Amino acid sequence: MKKALFSALTVALLYGCASTPVETEKPAASGAEPAQGLPVSPPLAARPGQPAAQIDLSKRSVFYDYDKYIKDEYRPVLQAHGKYLAENRGKKMLIQGNCDERGSREYNIALGQRRAEGVRRMLVLMGATEKQVEPVSLGEEKPRCSDHSEGCWSQNRRSDMLYSGEY
Amino acid sequence: MSPRTFAALLAAILLLAGPARAQLTIEIIGGGANQIPIAVLPFAGESMLPQSITEIIEQDLSRSGRFRAIFVGGVNTPPTEIAQVDFPEWKSRLADAMVIGQAQRLPDGKLEVRFRLLDVIKQSQIGGIAFTLTAAQTRLTAHKIADFIYEKMTGERGVFSTRIAYIVKQGPRYELRVADADGQNAQSILISSEPIMSPAWAPDGTRMAYVSFQNKKPILFVQSLSASKQPAPVANYRGSNSAPAWSPDGKQLAAVLTKDGTSQIYLMSPDGGNLRRLTVSQAIDTEPFFTPDGQSIYFTSDRGGSPQIYRMPASGGEPVRMTFEGDYNVSPRVSPDGKILAYISRVNGRFQLMAMDLESKQIQTLTDGLRDESPSFAPNGRIILYATDIDDRGVLAAVSSDGRFRQRLGIQAADVREPSWGPFLGN
Numbered sequence: 001m002k003k004a005l006f007s008a009l010t011v012a013l014l015y016g017c018a019s020t021p022v023e024t025e026k027p028a029a030s031g032a033e034p035a036q037g038l039p040v041s042p043p044l045a046a047r048p049g050q051p052a053a054q055i056d057l058s059k060r061s062v063f064y065d066y067d068k069y070i071k072d073e074y075r076p077v078l079q080a081h082g083k084y085l086a087e088n089r090g091k092k093m094l095i096q097g098n099c100d101e102r103g104s105r106e107y108n109i110a111l112g113q114r115r116a117e118g119v120r121r122m123l124v125l126m127g128a129t130e131k132q133v134e135p136v137s138l139g140e141e142k143p144r145c146s147d148h149s150e151g152c153w154s155q156n157r158r159s160d161m162l163y164s165g166e167y
Numbered sequence: 168m169s170p171r172t173f174a175a176l177l178a179a180i181l182l183l184a185g186p187a188r189a190q191l192t193i194e195i196i197g198g199g200a201n202q203i204p205i206a207v208l209p210f211a212g213e214s215m216l217p218q219s220i221t222e223i224i225e226q227d228l229s230r231s232g233r234f235r236a237i238f239v240g241g242v243n244t245p246p247t248e249i250a251q252v253d254f255p256e257w258k259s260r261l262a263d264a265m266v267i268g269q270a271q272r273l274p275d276g277k278l279e280v281r282f283r284l285l286d287v288i289k290q291s292q293i294g295g296i297a298f299t300l301t302a303a304q305t306r307l308t309a310h311k312i313a314d315f316i317y318e319k320m321t322g323e324r325g326v327f328s329t330r331i332a333y334i335v336k337q338g339p340r341y342e343l344r345v346a347d348a349d350g351q352n353a354q355s356i357l358i359s360s361e362p363i364m365s366p367a368w369a370p371d372g373t374r375m376a377y378v379s380f381q382n383k384k385p386i387l388f389v390q391s392l393s394a395s396k397q398p399a400p401v402a403n404y405r406g407s408n409s410a411p412a413w414s415p416d417g418k419q420l421a422a423v424l425t426k427d428g429t430s431q432i433y434l435m436s437p438d439g440g441n442l443r444r445l446t447v448s449q450a451i452d453t454e455p456f457f458t459p460d461g462q463s464i465y466f467t468s469d470r471g472g473s474p475q476i477y478r479m480p481a482s483g484g485e486p487v488r489m490t491f492e493g494d495y496n497v498s499p500r501v502s503p504d505g506k507i508l509a510y511i512s513r514v515n516g517r518f519q520l521m522a523m524d525l526e527s528k529q530i531q532t533l534t535d536g537l538r539d540e541s542p543s544f545a546p547n548g549r550i551i552l553y554a555t556d557i558d559d560r561g562v563l564a565a566v567s568s569d570g571r572f573r574q575r576l577g578i579q580a581a582d583v584r585e586p587s588w589g590p591f592l593g594n
Contacts, residue, residue, distance in 0.1 A: 094383065094384070096383070096384075101538070102518070102538075103474075103495065103497060103511075103513070103518060103540075104454065104467065104474075104497040104498045104511060104540060104541075105364055105365070105540065105541065105585070106364075106365060106409060106410045106423070106453050106454045106467075106497075106498070107451070107453055107454065107467055107474055107497050107498075109364075109385060109407055109409045109410070109423075109430070109453070110407075110423065110429075110430035110451040110453045111451070112407075113406060113407045113425050113429070113430055114429065114430075114451065117406075117425070117428070117429065134384075134405055134406065135406060135425075136383070136384035136385070136406055136407050137384075137385065137406075137407045137409075137425075138362075138380065138384075138385075139364075139385075141362035141364060141380060142362065142380075148559075162383075167383045
């Protein structure tokens, strides 16, 4: 099961990422210093057939359609972070799930948690250990954008990956 | 005077009278039916008190939607005894009831306020009390007098001397505040640069459970209102810790944890001990709320594909689905008499407050806002406080549970949200 999923993801990586631009936004805590020892190489465009490790680790956000799960276009990013965590067992990550403002604040905490949990599951599949990644939710409490419009809401439906030292 | 003019005038008076900084101001929208006309006469000697006690009483009664204040101008010497009252005059002013009283300083330096509630038609006394107080207790005494009058005249307990809690966001600053039910006398319980959410009063009114994000994730706290700083967390497990709800006896706290995967409901002692899991699903289970008899818990779950409201035994067990109309029904709160379920429903993209009669299962839409949320019943069940927004600013609003009477409570240049109405004091 695990193996099959992994190869499915690899296929997604090989064929799914070329045409889709990946978000290059910084994490929510953009004022924070980069974690020590984290590669801060110049951004590399993800090209088909390129090893996951060369995808820029500065990409830290996964965006969502309303209520939906992780889109294929973010899998290379998650694969890169999963691999990095697998190779750096001392590194820890906080995954913060976020929601748009609509609906119940507490239900949105749960939705954000579900999003963060999806990212956690993916990173563990990619080789991170449970101890390295903690999925948490900020619900609708820390919006990146505060207009009442879909353009804004889509920025707030997001999971951010923060390495220790960044939160 | 039309209700609109009256509301504008009242809002203007409150704006002028309130301290400059960030008090809630109240605006009344629409009037209730069958309001009792009442004349609250100035109390003899009340100028020795720091606030006008009769003004607070009159405002309390008017704001409840159950009373209409009768003009009391032109009284030269306020009567203090029933024998001094010119009943035909008050009858001609169409008052059904009237309040007279006096304030005086006692030999020991304390103050005394005594009042009488009179039946204008029968020309008799309905009741009266004498209070001994300090100057600082003037406002509370006024609320207690208003509670007495409300109960005598309506047969229901008044909530004027109860308190409300709410969250204020002003720029990057979050505050958990507690205020009198009229929004005055607000005090900060907690100030943080990170969000605070889901305040929940302990049934004894001395403690508050809430969620703080100060450690970049939701963590659950229970804080004594007399405490000057944040205590140790009661739930700080891996993942998120949120949605606190007290059992009616105050001995248990239901909350939502994600330590075992998805958001599930757990029970614990108010100190966080004796933790046990209550729901077992692959879905989101959140927003627990105890019924007043402590036997059941209402909660929100998307186990059926969309968020809906369910009820289960407070000891856990098979849930029963309660809502079927629409694909988004959340935030269940049960009235203190256990008869009404208030909740938020998405209707045509708008989030509105609904009330379900639990016996007949009839549903009434109580509000017409775009983003109404976080309902909270007054302890007498008569009013539901909720959060809404006007011109992009969060404000609190209140609606009578029959939907007839509404008011708004806002603070200039701040977002006010997540109201929680406290219990009766001194049960």
